[in-house]
Amino acid sequence: AVEKEPIAIIGMSGRFPDARNVEELWSLLHEGKDVIRKPHERAEWLETHTDDGRATNRSFGVVPGVDEFDPFFFELSPREAEMMDPRQRLLLQETWKALEDAGYGSKSFEGRKIGMFIGIEEGDYRLLVGSEGGVTSNHNAILAARLSYFLNLDGPNM
Numbered sequence: 001a002v003e004k005e006p007i008a009i010i011g012m013s014g015r016f017p018d019a020r021n022v023e024e025l026w027s028l029l030h031e032g033k034d035v036i037r038k039p040h041e042r043a044e045w046l047e048t049h050t051d052d053g054r055a056t057n058r059s060f061g062v063v064p065g066v067d068e069f070d071p072f073f074f075e076l077s078p079r080e081a082e083m084m085d086p087r088q089r090l091l092l093q094e095t096w097k098a099l100e101d102a103g104y105g106s107k108s109f110e111g112r113k114i115g116m117f118i119g120i121e122e123g124d125y126r127l128l129v130g131s132e133g134g135v136t137s138n139h140n141a142i143l144a145a146r147l148s149y150f151l152n153l154d155g156p157n158m
Contacts (some may be wrong), residue, residue: 009068018062063086066090
């Protein structure tokens with residue numbers, strides 16, 4: 001017989017359409033609220049970044065607080081943070097919040113071999129910033145390395 005090892009979730013964080021945290025997500029799910037809509041706050045962007053120049057049939061979920069990022073906390077320049085894919089900024093923030101939720105800080109992992117593994121889909125933000133964004137700002141392979149560096153993790157990262 002195969003023994004199953006117990007799993008413990010010791011820290012959790014997340015940002016979702018119309019939900020700033022996991023608790024708000026559970027509330028939205030409980031209420032059965034549909035958060036997919038034609039967002040008025042992105043109408044101008046949609047009109048200039050769609051193939052046909054129209055935003056009439058574009059609906060999606062909007063993640064709140066994408067513009068609330070403190071680059072200095074994560075030891076980044078404001079210019080680099082501005083050029084970063086918003087998903088990378090959110091990943092940095094939410095990883096930090098998950099560690100806080102678990103009761104860990106940046107010094108908690110010193111002297112331990114801890115790896116950082118991240119799965120992410122390819123995005124097109126680099127197309128929006130063009131040559132303004134550097135390799136470290138919009139390359140998905142940099143995500144795990146950036147987090148490992150910031151947290152001073154001494155293990156593999158992918």
